[in-house]
Amino acid sequence: MKITDIVHNYPDGSRLTRGLCRVRSFVNGSEVVILLTDLGNKNDGQSVTNAVEQIIKSLQVLGVVIGPATYLEHYEREDPRGDTFDIVTVNSPGGTQWETISRDQACQLMGCPLNELDERSWESGRIVAEADRLRFSRHRFFDSPYRGSNAVIKRRLEIEGGMISKAEVEELISAGAGERDLQALLKRDLSIFAETYAQPDDEYICFSEFPLADGYVDFVVLTGRSRMDVILIEVKGADFNLLNSDHYKEFNHKIHQAAGQLRSRLGHIYRELSTFRDHVHSARIRAERGDLIHNAFVGPHDGLEVDSQKDINIRTVLIGGRTVDDRAESAKRHDYEHHFTPPVRVESWDTWIRRLQRS
Known part of the structure; x- marks a missing residue:
């Protein structure tokens, strides 16, 4: 009983x-x-x-x-x-x-x-x-999420206040905007690239027109813990289809051209990897100190918890063109990324914008 x-x-x-x-x-x-x-x-x-x-x-x-x-x-x-x-x-x-x-x-x-x-x-x-x-x-707020420091909250609000909307990007894409128009919009709010690629979410530094080898990369995201992730992003326009319409279904020549440039610069990076590692960590430290080097945009946490003595993880992304056949393009992107060294991730504007969480 x-x-x-x-x-x-x-x-x-x-x-x-x-x-x-x-x-x-x-x-x-x-x-x-x-x-x-x-x-x-x-x-x-x-x-x-x-x-x-x-x-x-x-x-x-x-x-x-x-x-x-x-x-x-x-x-x-x-x-x-x-x-x-x-x-x-x-x-x-x-x-x-x-x-x-x-x-x-x-x-x-x-x-x-x-x-x-x-x-x-x-x-x-x-x-x-x-x-x-x-x-x-x-504890009166036992089930409440961790609120973070006042400085983190203030920075989050600043970032949210300056965000471009998903609708603004979609409008340009739908209009078939060229590379320059898309770059001009995205440069207004570099947090958009952190939203799609940074991990952890609030720990990142973004740059635009980042010097690399004999040129520059459109956008760069630094993120990660312990070993820093360096994400190199090149963008092309939305004024062409990602795949050609003929029976070969190859990537548009603009994609091939941009991927070739990226691979060439990646080759330079990997031949002088320690030099590049020092270069990006130097840019990180300057940005964390408040220097607007390469249009530096620092996330809510003003310092990355990364070790400058450890190897870095390098990832490359190429965004351009419009999706017509998602299934065919997905298979083509997969093959492309796995048959080239170093690999380049290819996304159309249609697939990239699906990553955005903002309204």
């Missing part, structure tokens, strides 16, 4: 500063059985397994359990038939021990019908409400 069903708050004020579990007490003849159910994402501390000794001690100190009792550790699954049960014996020879038993054995031990354990704790309004009350009494 069940006699209590509560949410137990088990911090001990020292090692444990938070933690919640569901505690149900059963009397079966002369036996007292205590069911300790982990509350999953409603548990704001250690799992029942890791805190079981402190949980049992706190139940005894508070008088929730008086005298000898058998303790069952319980984890719920979506299907009640998949629940796990372990008899926990504390301070036994060799320390705390767990003995796995079946659902049927657990119910027999507690002296309750099988349907007693059918309701999931997360479906019990009373249990959820009490767990939330205890969690929020410790």
Whole structure:
């Protein structure tokens, strides 16, 4: 017979500063059985397994359990038939021990019908409400996302205030704009390239017209952690189809020409890789200090967590042309990227704009 069903708050004020579990007490003849159910994402501390000794001690100190009792550790699954049960014996020879038993054995031990354990704790309004009350009494904004520093929030707002809209880009693409018109729009808001390629999202530095070898690359994104990702982006117009309309279905000559230029510059980079690494890290450091070198645009986090002594990851992207047959172009892009060294990723404006999250 069940006699209590509560949410137990088990911090001990020292090692444990938070933690919640569901505690149900059963009397079966002369036996007292205590069911300790982990509350999953409603548990704001250690799992029942890791805190079981402190949980049992706190139940005894508070008088929730008086005298000898058998303790069952319980984890719920979506299907009640998949629940796990372990008899926990504390301070036994060799320390705390767990003995796995079946659902049927657990119910027999507690002296309750099988349907007693059918309701999931997360479906019990009373249990959820009490767990939330205890969690929020410790931290009023427990479930709120990390807000970041004031400086990060300020920079995010500045970036959002200067964003060009997805509709503006789509309008130029639909009108079949040339390379210069697209570049002019995109240079107004370099965060658009961070949105499509930066990882982590808020950690990036973007440049335009970045010097490279005997020329420059249209746009560059620096991002990543530890090893810096250097993403080189070349853009062409939206005034041609990505693939030719003949039966060969080759890339338009403008794509071949731009890819050839990129590969030539990549060859120069890889022949002098340490020099290029030093060059991009130097540009990063200057941008982080506030220098507007190459139209530097720094993300919300004003410094990248990268190591200038580690190798860099170099990626190249070529954006140009319009999509007519997405399936055929996808196969062509895949082959192109995997049959050239170093590889160049090719995107049409139609596929690229799908990456944008902004409205």
